[in-house]
Amino acid sequence: MSLQADERLPLSGAQEGLWYAGRLAPDSAAYHTAEAVEIHGPLDTGLFETALRRTVAEADTFALRFTDTDDGPRCHRAADADDWPLHRVDVSGADDPEAAAWAHVRADLAVPVDIEKGPLFAHSLLTLAPTASSGC
16 A cells, blocks of 8 residues: 555555554553664664664555544554664663663553554664774
8 A cells, every 4th residue: 555645545444453452551562662782893873773774664554544533543644654763772881781671662562542643653772782992
């Protein structure tokens, strides 16, 4: 589905179910999910962010927002769909960096999302170890 910012389409059955569940419990984060990918070794964080932003821009579902209308709930492409933060969290100084990283993930998953305002996702780049310096 490729939506224009001004198009309003009816929800799919699954979207409608989540819409009404969200209306019944607006402070719930029950439907949040997370995925973690471990990257070992040096990382060009600028290149990583560029690739992530391109991926998000090409996936229409990340750009969706939901609106209540006289005809029922509708989805549309958000005008500000490309304006989202990449959270950078450095837990390398923690006593247990892995536990601190997972604590960040759990805390993020507990935050309710307003599906009308969005964004419907969050991305974090977690640093668990200091960057190795070259010894040349």
